[in-house]
Amino acid sequence: MKTTITLLLLVGVLTGAQAQSSFQPYPTLDLNFAMGFPVGEFGKTTNDAGFGADFGVYFPVSKRANWIKVGPQFMVLGTGSDTQRETQEIEISLGGQVIDVIELPLRIVTSNTLIGGHAVLRANAPINNPYLEPYLQGMIGFRRLATTVRIFDESDEGYFNPDEDGEISNSTPIEDWVFSYGGGGGVQIRLNKFIFLNLSALFLLGGEAEYYTKEDIKNFQFNFVGNNYTSGSPDLDPDDFELDATPSKSKTPMVQGNVGITILFSPEMKNQ
16 A cells, blocks of 8 residues: 555656756666665565666657656666586487496586566656756566576586587576566766766566575576487487476565666767
């Protein structure tokens, strides 16, 4: 209920503020370092903080209402990773007969990521200050929670991949898309004619998702189920590995903090 009232107040501010002239009357680009923190039901399931990037491009709705901007925003956060090393016995066959058994050292890298995309409505606060411009914004879009597993052949012979990186499998055992909406605010501080320091905090509500936590991926158990590979052309398939794990499930509200810069695309830039 409190969240609903907050969002309604935000919408009222965005739509009911008196018209004014912004000192950023042209399109702007935000480039931010982003930090994400689970809260509410999400925070009770996991305390995995995410770190990454947030960027957006915003356009004035008109010359007169240049204090209102709209545009797309995207964010990418890494929320945990883990590396395991295992050695598996692989049977090599020729003509249906096992001719060799090799010890295959493997490096298994598991990563959790959170990406999002939102449509943003931003309104500058009605104050008259040449160096400081606060703003509020509303957002609506999506978020994707995913776990990626990459498996590398670390044998000197490069049995399954002779390339330098040795990657033999790249799979996503779980991913979930959720509806996302919310809002927040920030302040932009003028550094020069075209560059501003940007500080902001956002609150995002999210639908229910299944996901692995950072603690989950540290305890992953991988079972190798492949065998009987042909001499001269071994082929390792992602299905040759089974993952024994149970994902968590909850709604996904979060708080996001941004620190970065805003670039103003002014016609005066051409003369610099």
